[in-house]
Amino acid sequence: MKGTKKNGLLMALAIGIILVVVVCVGLTYLSWVREAEEQEAAEALAEAQTVYTYEDIEAAKEEGREALLTEIKELIEDGYNTTGALRLVYADSDELLVATDEGIVFVPVLDSIAKHSLDLDNLQVSDSGEFQYVEDGEVVSHKGIDVSKYQQNIDWEQVAADGVEFAFIRVGIRGYGSGALVEDDYFEDNVEQALEQGIAVGVYFYSQAITVEEAEEEADFVLEAIEGMDITYPVVLDVEKVGEDDARADSLTQEERTAICIAFCERIAEAGYTPMIYGNTETFTLLLDLEQIADYDRWIAYYDEALCFPYEFSIWQYTHYGTVAGIEDSADLNISFKEW
Numbered sequence: 001m002k003g004t005k006k007n008g009l010l011m012a013l014a015i016g017i018i019l020v021v022v023v024c025v026g027l028t029y030l031s032w033v034r035e036a037e038e039q040e041a042a043e044a045l046a047e048a049q050t051v052y053t054y055e056d057i058e059a060a061k062e063e064g065r066e067a068l069l070t071e072i073k074e075l076i077e078d079g080y081n082t083t084g085a086l087r088l089v090y091a092d093s094d095e096l097l098v099a100t101d102e103g104i105v106f107v108p109v110l111d112s113i114a115k116h117s118l119d120l121d122n123l124q125v126s127d128s129g130e131f132q133y134v135e136d137g138e139v140v141s142h143k144g145i146d147v148s149k150y151q152q153n154i155d156w157e158q159v160a161a162d163g164v165e166f167a168f169i170r171v172g173i174r175g176y177g178s179g180a181l182v183e184d185d186y187f188e189d190n191v192e193q194a195l196e197q198g199i200a201v202g203v204y205f206y207s208q209a210i211t212v213e214e215a216e217e218e219a220d221f222v223l224e225a226i227e228g229m230d231i232t233y234p235v236v237l238d239v240e241k242v243g244e245d246d247a248r249a250d251s252l253t254q255e256e257r258t259a260i261c262i263a264f265c266e267r268i269a270e271a272g273y274t275p276m277i278y279g280n281t282e283t284f285t286l287l288l289d290l291e292q293i294a295d296y297d298r299w300i301a302y303y304d305e306a307l308c309f310p311y312e313f314s315i316w317q318y319t320h321y322g323t324v325a326g327i328e329d330s331a332d333l334n335i336s337f338k339e340w
Contacts, residue, residue, distance in 0.1 A: 080306070087308040096310065098281050101243060107285045113294055114312045118337075125305055131318050131335050141335040142166060146204065146317065149185045151327050156190075158326030160197035166233050166336060167194050167201055171225050174208040174218060176247040181221050191229055200339070202233025204278060207264070208242075208249045215260040219267035226273075233340050234276035234297055234314075235268045237261060239283060258289040265296050274340055278317075281309055299334075314338050 068089070075085035083099045090097045095106045122134050133141035143163050147154060148170035159167075169190045172183040187203075194201050205222050209215040215237075222235060239261060241250050252260070265275035276297040277288070284290055284298065290311065298313040303320070315336045322333030 080304075084304055084306065088306055091306075091308050096281070096285060097308065098285050100282050100286065101241075105286065109310055110290065113290055115310050116312045118307070120305070120307060123305055128323060129319060130322070130333065131305065131316070133335060133337065141337055142339060144168070144315070144334040144336055145322070145324055145327075146170070146332045146334060147186075147190060147327070151329060151331060152186070154186075154190060154193070155326035156193040156197045156199065159194075159324055160199055162325035164199060164324065166334075167199050168204050168233065168236060168334070169194065169201060171203045171205050171222050173206040174214070176208045176242045176244065176249065179208065179210075179214075179248060181218070183225060187225065191226075191231075195230055200233050201229070201231055202236060202276075202340075203231060204236035204238050206238045206240075207260070208247070209260050209264070210249055210252060210256075212259055212263040215263040216267050219264045223268070223271050223273075231273065234274040234299075236276040236278050236299060237264045238278045239287065240279060241282075241287065252287075254287060254289055257287050258292050261288060261293055261296075265293070276314070284309075284311065 071089060072085050075088055076082065080088065083097070083104065086104070087097045090106075094109050096109050098105045098107050118133070124132050124134055126132075130143070131141070132139050132143070142165045144166040145159070145164055146168035167190075169187060170184045171187055172181060174181055191201055191203070203222065203226055205218055207215070207218055209218055218237075226235070239249075239257060241247070243250070249257070261277055265277070268275040274297060276299055277283075277293060278299040278301065279287065280301040284300070297315075298311070299315040299317065300309055300313040301317045302309055303318060305318070307316075315334050317332055317334045319333050321330040324331045324333070
C-alpha cells in the first residue's frame with residue numbers, strides 16, 4: 001500500500017510539472033507572436049511615415065514626365081497625329097479631348113450617359129482600310145455607305161456585290177446662306193436603285209435650321225420626300241458646323257441646337273420612323289446637350305481606328321475616302337452595330 005501511494009504521488013508530481021511546462025511554453029509562444037505582430041505593425045507604420053525629400057519628389061516627376069513623352073513619341077511614330085496621340089493618352093481619364101477649329105477642349109465624361117461596350121481589340125482593319133467588328137470569330141458589324149449627289153451615277157448592282165448591306169442617302173439640305181430647302185438631285189434614283197438591289201436604306205438631311213419651327217419644317221420636308229418608300233434604317237439629322245463666316249447655324253447656342261434636334265427627331269418619331277443624329281465628337285460634347293438627346297440613336301463620325309468616344313452609338317462613319325465597287329470617286333464608309 002505504501003508503495004502504491006508513493007507511486008501515485010510521483011505521478012501527480014510529474015503531471016503537475018508537465019502542466020507547468022506546457023503553460024510556460026504557451027505563454028512564451030503567445031509572447032513571441034505578440035512581439036512579432038508589434039514588430040510588423042511598427043515596420044508598416046515606419047514605411048507609411050517615410051519622408052520623401054525634395055530631390056526624391058523632383059526625380060519622380062522627371063521620371064513620370066519622361067515616361068509620358070516617350071508614350072506620346074511612340075504613338076506619333078506609329079502614325080498618329082498630335083491630336084490623336086493626346087487623345088489616346090487621355091483615353092482612360094475622366095475627361096474627353098475634343099479638337100475644334102478654335103483649339104483643343106477638355107470635356108468631362110458624363111456618368112449619366114450610357115457608355116459603349118466595344119472592345120477595340122475586336123476591330124479588324126483590312127488592307128484596303130475597311131473596318132469590321134468581330135466577336136467569337138464572327139463578324140457582327142454591317143457594312144454601309146452614305147451618298148449624295150457628289151457620288152453622281154452609282155452602279156448599285158456593283159455596290160451590292162461589294163458587300164454593302166445598308167446605305168444612307170441624302171434627301172437634301174437647307175442652304176447655309178440662303179436658308180432654302182433643296183432636294184438632292186440624285187435622291188429618288190439612289191433610293192429606288194438601292195432598294196432594288198436589296199440594300200437597306202436610311203436617309204439623312206443636312207440641317208441649317210436656326211429655330212424649332214425650321215427644324216419641324218425640315219422634318220416635314222423629309223417625310224414628304226420619303227412617303228411611300230421602304231425606308232427601314234433611321235432618318236438622320238446632320239447638324240455639323242459649316243465653319244464659314246456666313247453659315248446661319250454656326251452661331252447657335254448649345255441649348256438652341258439641342259432644341260432643334262429634339263424638334264426634328266420628335267416629328268420623325270411621330271411619323272413612325274427611327275430618328276437619329278449624326279455628328280462628330282465636337283457635336284456630341286460641345287454643340288449639343290447629350291443628356292437631353294440621350295434617348296436618340298447616334299451616328300458618330302470618327303476617322304481613326306483608335307476610337308476615343310466613350311458613349312453609346314449605333315453607326316460609325318470611319319472614313320470619307322473609302323473605295324466601293326460601282327462608285328467612281330471616294331465614298332463614306334460606315335459600320336453599323338445593329339439592324340432596323
